[in-house]
Amino acid sequence: MKAIVFDFDGTLANTLPICFYAFQNVFKEFDKKDLTSNEIKEMFGPSETGIIRNNLANLKKEEAIEYFYAKYSELHKSLVEVNPEIIELLKSLKGAGIKIGIFTGKAKRSLDISLKALDMEGLFDVIITGDDVIKPKPDPEGLLKALSLLGVKNSETIYIGDSDADVVAGVQANVYTVGVQWLPEYHTSTFSEQPDSIIKSVKEFKNSFKVKCL
Structure with missing residues (x-):
């Protein structure tokens, strides 16, 4: 990947x-x-x-x-805690030479507020927000735009999200999809569209990442 x-x-x-x-x-x-x-x-x-x-x-x-x-x-x-485990994960991915990005339905202004408050500014190679697309998730428009800007193929990309809309967008973009339930609150407890993997913790993802991506 x-x-x-x-x-x-x-x-x-x-x-x-x-x-x-x-x-x-x-x-x-x-x-x-x-x-x-x-x-x-x-x-x-x-x-x-x-x-x-x-x-x-x-x-x-x-x-x-x-x-x-x-x-x-x-x-x-x-109301929103900094999650050191997730920040360490993002930094370890960058250290391994993996390009990382965000595709979110959030508006750019609110995402910028969150990134600054959570010490995540400057970590991402590409950011696509709800302001950057005509069709929101589950349409894959934003994900495909992110892949284009990153210069990677869909077969080289993982999309990670916590909702059905995330998984559907990933499936339609023909990328490897991961449904995560690793935070105290997430959107979907049961996915109607089955992701390629369901991950329950950051540690579980890191173990899987070492096998599949390095």
């Missing part, structure tokens, strides 16, 4: 708590609605800005988007 592309939320960082917090505040403030975490999760797919534009009844959508980012930044450090 020459490249490994990661999803972000639920895969590289347990950002679901801060996502829920920010969205709940937005819908409470602008639509006077109290949404559960599951109700918010059902909106996932587009970027955060897309979710607000598609689901908020209030017409002040741009104001709501700015409010979302304020709330997303506000408690990020207290």
Whole structure:
């Protein structure tokens, strides 16, 4: 393998708590609605800005988007922990000469906030966000764009994610797919589209990586 592309939320960082917090505040403030975490999760797919534009009844959508980012930044450090095990994994992959990237549905602005807060800035060879694609996951557009920018073939690439949409995108892009359930909160407990591998811990992935990639 020459490249490994990661999803972000639920895969590289347990950002679901801060996502829920920010969205709940937005819908409470602008639509006077109290949404559960599951109700918010059902909106996932587009970027955060897309979710607000598609689901908020209030017409002040741009104001709501700015409010979302304020709330997303506000408690990020207290709600999202730095995961030293994942950062060490990313650095070890780079040290082994593997190109690493991100393909996420997140908007670039929120991803940049998270990368800075979690000490992940500058680690990735390519980053594709929800702002960079016309068709969000499960469409493989963003993953194929990442492969093109990395200069690797799909047969040389692994895509790692925690949701059905990740796995479907990987299958459609014809790359090796890994479904991970290694963080406290992840999107999918049972995949409807079977990934090539299901990994339960970073240690398990590292052991597998040594066999398959080195």
